[in-house]
Amino acid sequence: MLAAGLVGLLAASGACGGRAPDAVFIGTGPTAGVYYPYGQALATIFGTNLPQTAFSAIETSASVDNLKLLHNGGVDLALTLADTLAEARAGTGSFAETGPIAVYSIATLYTNYTHLIVPAESGITQVTDLRGRRVATGAAGSGTEVLAMRILTAAGLDPDADLTRVALNLGPATTALRAGTIDALFWSGGIPTPGVQALAGEFDITLVPHGVLSEALQNRYGPQLYRTHDVLANAYRGVRQDVPVVGVPNILVASDRLPPAFVQRLTEILFGANETLSLLLPEARALAWPAHPNTTPAPFHPGALRYYEAQVWR
Numbered sequence: 001m002l003a004a005g006l007v008g009l010l011a012a013s014g015a016c017g018g019r020a021p022d023a024v025f026i027g028t029g030p031t032a033g034v035y036y037p038y039g040q041a042l043a044t045i046f047g048t049n050l051p052q053t054a055f056s057a058i059e060t061s062a063s064v065d066n067l068k069l070l071h072n073g074g075v076d077l078a079l080t081l082a083d084t085l086a087e088a089r090a091g092t093g094s095f096a097e098t099g100p101i102a103v104y105s106i107a108t109l110y111t112n113y114t115h116l117i118v119p120a121e122s123g124i125t126q127v128t129d130l131r132g133r134r135v136a137t138g139a140a141g142s143g144t145e146v147l148a149m150r151i152l153t154a155a156g157l158d159p160d161a162d163l164t165r166v167a168l169n170l171g172p173a174t175t176a177l178r179a180g181t182i183d184a185l186f187w188s189g190g191i192p193t194p195g196v197q198a199l200a201g202e203f204d205i206t207l208v209p210h211g212v213l214s215e216a217l218q219n220r221y222g223p224q225l226y227r228t229h230d231v232l233a234n235a236y237r238g239v240r241q242d243v244p245v246v247g248v249p250n251i252l253v254a255s256d257r258l259p260p261a262f263v264q265r266l267t268e269i270l271f272g273a274n275e276t277l278s279l280l281l282p283e284a285r286a287l288a289w290p291a292h293p294n295t296t297p298a299p300f301h302p303g304a305l306r307y308y309e310a311q312v313w314r
Helices: 004-010 035-049 065-073 083-089 142-155 171-178 192-200 211-221 260-272 274-280 282-286 302-311
Strands: 023-027 054-058 077-081 103-119 134-136 164-166 184-189 203-205 227-231 243-255
Touching: 023 065, 035 077, 035 260, 035 274, 035 282, 054 302, 065 077, 065 083, 065 103, 065 142, 065 243, 077 083, 077 103, 077 142, 083 103, 083 142, 083 192, 083 243, 103 142, 103 171, 103 192, 103 227, 103 260, 103 282, 103 302, 134 171, 142 184, 142 211, 142 243, 171 184, 171 192, 184 192, 192 203, 211 227, 211 243, 243 260, 260 274, 260 302, 274 282
Parallel strands: 023 054, 023 077, 134 164, 134 184
Antiparallel strands: 077 243, 103 184, 103 203, 103 243, 227 243
């Protein structure tokens, strides 16, 4: 339905100039999250406008996995969290073995809200209450895992000693929470995340506030990466009041293997299709032109830079 809606609403535009790749793979995330449908929508938008190139959205474990795949040539475009992107550019943390990755920004898409989800009657009301609990901290190789570790540490917990960590993607984690085999789960995603909506529809949940930790995270990792955002009341069934949480920007990134003229055209298509995309994906309403060239942890791809210099920073 998403593909059909986009094809029906978008008109194909002119060629991008230069030889376009025959195929482009987009690294997304698990199917229960927002990255996957967003990546599918992007594949449809780009493919409709550039029919000479076959675009495919690939299910992955999300940010860390995406950037390693981009480094290895497995994908050409990817969605990633800003904090994971900063590590990839520096070759630190999850990227210590790969070293710095040649990845470039195209656009900031929307904000990820860090969900800390517990059963409604769990008695867990703050991050420190996770001491001694079984906690799903995201799939191995995910941005959720990176962020969960940082939040736990900022709250004064040792993620490896003070709780039992379980590496689970969102789908398996929601199943485990319902079954009582874990006590809490972390998830970093847009609002609403379909997998969380489904969980809340079947099971009484509470979102644990932790936005107060944003300042500590900013002090340690830099002011660009983290902000406090509210998950609004009624965003999910059972959420009866606004919940302050840590938010992180999501960024569409590209390999340096993609030609500048091609990426310039992708950037033009992305912003030209924003109204259509917003009808189908609530998160797409947040897409906006960057105010200046230094708004993301990675420099803009030369092709994206050409677009912004011609259309925005004149």
